[in-house]
Amino acid sequence: MAIPPFIIIAIDGGAASGKSSSSKILADRFNLLHVDTGSFYRHITYELLRRGVSHTDLPNLKAALADLKFTTRLNGRSAQMLIGGEPASSEIRGQNVNDHVSHYAAIPEVRHTLLGYQRGQVDVAKQHGFRGLVMEGRDIGSVIFPAADFRFFLHADPAERAKRRAKEGGQDSIAERDRLDSSRKASPLTCPAGAIDIDSTFISLDQVVEKMAALIAPKLK
Numbered sequence: 001m002a003i004p005p006f007i008i009i010a011i012d013g014g015a016a017s018g019k020s021s022s023s024k025i026l027a028d029r030f031n032l033l034h035v036d037t038g039s040f041y042r043h044i045t046y047e048l049l050r051r052g053v054s055h056t057d058l059p060n061l062k063a064a065l066a067d068l069k070f071t072t073r074l075n076g077r078s079a080q081m082l083i084g085g086e087p088a089s090s091e092i093r094g095q096n097v098n099d100h101v102s103h104y105a106a107i108p109e110v111r112h113t114l115l116g117y118q119r120g121q122v123d124v125a126k127q128h129g130f131r132g133l134v135m136e137g138r139d140i141g142s143v144i145f146p147a148a149d150f151r152f153f154l155h156a157d158p159a160e161r162a163k164r165r166a167k168e169g170g171q172d173s174i175a176e177r178d179r180l181d182s183s184r185k186a187s188p189l190t191c192p193a194g195a196i197d198i199d200s201t202f203i204s205l206d207q208v209v210e211k212m213a214a215l216i217a218p219k220l221k
Contacts, residue, residue: 005149007032007132007219008122009212010140013154014189015177016161016168018200018208019136022154025209026134027077030220033125034078037137037144040114042092044068045101047083055103065113072124079121102177106184111139118144131220139187141195149219151195152212160201 009026013019020036027034048055053064071082080087091097104110118135125133135144141151156164162174181189191197196215200208 004131005219006122006126007150007216008145008148009132009134009216010145010148010151010192010195011134011136011154011212012138012141012152012189012192012195013136014138014161014181015174016164017154017156018164018205019154021205022209022212023134023136024078025205026212026216029209029213030132030134030216031130032077032132032134033074033121033128033130035118035121035133035135036078037114037118037135037140039088039092040081040118041105041110042097042101043081043083043088044110044114045097045104046088046092048104049096049100055100055107058107058109061107062109065109068113070114070117072121074124074128077130079124081117102180102184105138106180106186108186111186115144138181138189142190142192143187146192150212150216151192153191153195153197154200154208155191155197156199156201 009032011019011023024034026032047068048061048064051064053060055061069084071085072079073082073087074080121135122133137144141148141153158174158178165174198208198211
């Protein structure tokens with residue numbers, strides 16, 4: 001009997017572009033491990049702020065990063081990062097982290113610290129019997145898994161994304177997050193060459209998911 005293929009799906013996009021919702025639906029539909037890398041950067045940001053380490057203080061930041069120990073536990077079909085054995089609190093979605101996360105995420109040392117851990121989620125997925133992994137973020141198809149089986153880039157009009165985030169109760173400045181994430185030197189937010197670009201401005205979440213699922217399903221048959 002042939003062994004079913006293990007697939008990797010990369011979904012990139014800016015804030016409120018639909019990548020989180022669509023990746024969770026795909027994870028449920030195809031029995032994939034869902035990995036939200038944005039939550040990883042938020043958790044690190046929260047931890048560094050808690051320790052009083054500024055994003056401008058590179059020596060102390062490097063020392064703090066070297067002290068962080070990452071492990072993973074499952075929350076349903078989603079991977080949850082633990083730092084020092086502790087899960088992230090609800091405060092990683094708060095205003096203080098919102099205001100700082102793009103600054104910490106722009107630091108090459110921070111991104112390098114997470115690189116191996118993010119790629120290691122493939123092993124987590126295989127160990128727990130998932131058929132693959134769907135990872136969402138801003139550099140998944142360009143840096144983390146440039147050879148992923150499927151690479152999608154979701155985008156939408158900034159005004160539409162701001163409306164979506166407001167409905168969710170979020171307080172992000174969409175335009176400012178876009179500017180910081182797209183202009184950073186280390187792994188900037190960009191549509192990777194060869195990725196499937198989907199504009200979600202005028203289509204529903206279900207339509208976005210069906211566009212992706214129609215391509216993924218034949219691979220898993």
